[in-house]
Amino acid sequence: MALTAIDNFINNEFVKPTEGAYFDTFNPAHGVPHAQIPDSTKADVDLAYKAASTAFTTWSKTTKAERARILYKIADLIDARQDEFVRAESKDQGKPISLAKTVDIPRAAYNFRFFAGRILHSVEEAAELEGVGFNYSQRMPIGVAGLISPWNLPLYLLTWKIAPCIACGNTAICKPSEFTSLTAYMLCSVLKDAGLPAGVVNMVFGTGMKAGQALVEHPRIPLISFTGGTVTGAKIIANSAPHFKKLSLELGGKNANIIFADCDFEKALTTSLRSSFANQGEICLCGSRIFVERPIYEKFLNGLVDGAKKLKVGDPSAHDTNLGALVSKEHWEKVKSYIDLGVKEGGKIECGGDKPASLQDEFQNGYFLEPTIISGLTPSCRVMREEIFGPVVTIYAFDTEEEVIQITNDSEYGLSCSLWTENGRRARRVAGEIQAGTVWVNTWMARDLRMPFGGMKKSGLGREGGEHSLDFYTELKTICLAD
Numbered sequence: 001m002a003l004t005a006i007d008n009f010i011n012n013e014f015v016k017p018t019e020g021a022y023f024d025t026f027n028p029a030h031g032v033p034h035a036q037i038p039d040s041t042k043a044d045v046d047l048a049y050k051a052a053s054t055a056f057t058t059w060s061k062t063t064k065a066e067r068a069r070i071l072y073k074i075a076d077l078i079d080a081r082q083d084e085f086v087r088a089e090s091k092d093q094g095k096p097i098s099l100a101k102t103v104d105i106p107r108a109a110y111n112f113r114f115f116a117g118r119i120l121h122s123v124e125e126a127a128e129l130e131g132v133g134f135n136y137s138q139r140m141p142i143g144v145a146g147l148i149s150p151w152n153l154p155l156y157l158l159t160w161k162i163a164p165c166i167a168c169g170n171t172a173i174c175k176p177s178e179f180t181s182l183t184a185y186m187l188c189s190v191l192k193d194a195g196l197p198a199g200v201v202n203m204v205f206g207t208g209m210k211a212g213q214a215l216v217e218h219p220r221i222p223l224i225s226f227t228g229g230t231v232t233g234a235k236i237i238a239n240s241a242p243h244f245k246k247l248s249l250e251l252g253g254k255n256a257n258i259i260f261a262d263c264d265f266e267k268a269l270t271t272s273l274r275s276s277f278a279n280q281g282e283i284c285l286c287g288s289r290i291f292v293e294r295p296i297y298e299k300f301l302n303g304l305v306d307g308a309k310k311l312k313v314g315d316p317s318a319h320d321t322n323l324g325a326l327v328s329k330e331h332w333e334k335v336k337s338y339i340d341l342g343v344k345e346g347g348k349i350e351c352g353g354d355k356p357a358s359l360q361d362e363f364q365n366g367y368f369l370e371p372t373i374i375s376g377l378t379p380s381c382r383v384m385r386e387e388i389f390g391p392v393v394t395i396y397a398f399d400t401e402e403e404v405i406q407i408t409n410d411s412e413y414g415l416s417c418s419l420w421t422e423n424g425r426r427a428r429r430v431a432g433e434i435q436a437g438t439v440w441v442n443t444w445m446a447r448d449l450r451m452p453f454g455g456m457k458k459s460g461l462g463r464e465g466g467e468h469s470l471d472f473y474t475e476l477k478t479i480c481l482a483d
């Protein structure tokens, strides 16, 4: 049976890629192709640019109130089609349906609601220059933005870019991940049904090497918002440099999860199971380096191993599944190679390490991996330094606060960190020393969209969230009026 092919979305119309080429996208739980994705090229990006630049002339002049009205409508329509989006996201990405239902899709709707409200309530600066006059600042939309997103939280992260981009009066060309394009495709109809004018959001599907790079190298696209791996981020910096593009880069991480002996043990343990293995460990914020203060190391390790063994791995569409499938065969192989490397580096596999033995027949070709805990490695090992991005964590005993701060910061990444202690002074002291864009104390993944979000070091450039997103998606100008 021929697979359903999706098409690009340009000027509010579904159009075939100019060269007519498509590639298969796979259902990770079954390991079989389930749809075809346009293999778009520079020519498709050029078409989308034409639509987006034409739309910019009117959309950039639309009132904030009108833009907000449409954004609220988009959010309502995502909610109305929530079940459909949830099923598609789980099927396409491999994630448990419960996660798509409680995190991915509600957050996609909320991204639109949040920025609809945010633009209505922003206030600019004003200052009197004594004896001369009066200054005020004004935000201008910038133009056509290139929005490039990864496969781990497909709709959640794409809408985190689209919503502020169009709320600020820009227009967009989106390039979702080649592995997870289906919910982005479904979003196109929602945008149209919500009354978003033609050309304001365009979707060009395909690979990073062709469609993504064409966006980055396009001389008239002045800003690129990218979420993905650090190596790709470096290419984007290099390829966009000749054009002086404004860049927002949300990149990889190797986040520490620090457990002090005075923590609320049960809370730290339960949350650490989540921060280790949620979404199969395919969340940039997962805490993959667990550092436990020595007096409670054995107890915590045993608790974590017991908990990991109880997690249910399998059918993403079953409501009690904890871990679904990894996104692709290539990614499964990459993650597995790090488990093997961990053994070579002298680590001990405390649990997991391979494909679960208990999979039903229909999932035998799926990309499933058991939650894996590795002990016995030192902080200099590659497995403790490089991003794995799967259900694999290392666990290590530390003795002092100074030591754990040093090993946490001895990383080329600086995205996030969790720390667990009931000592408030220590919490503030350690949080203040950690080199990471977000530090959670006694929690994980709690996110207030008004607050800055981003990474230090090789985890990213720039901040998004609240005012910071407005800063990225607008040019800020000062106007001085003489008396």
Ligand code: NDP
Residues within 6 Å of the ligand: 148, 149, 150, 151, 152, 157, 175, 176, 177, 178, 179, 206, 207, 208, 209, 211, 212, 213, 216, 227, 228, 229, 230, 232, 233, 235, 236, 250, 251, 252, 253, 283, 284, 387, 389, 415, 455, 459, 460
């Ligand atoms: P990639 O960097 O491989 O891809 C991200 C996107 O970039 C995809 O759409 C990809 O296309 C595209 N791309 C690839 N090469 C280029 C290029 N040369 N020019 C332009 N675009 C390109 O990341 P993954 O999709 O593998 O996502 C996982 C990574 O994302 C992890 O490192 C993770 O930590 C990070 N991440 C960071 C987050 C943060 O907030 N800091 C949040 C979520 C994930 P293609 O479709 O071909 O893959």
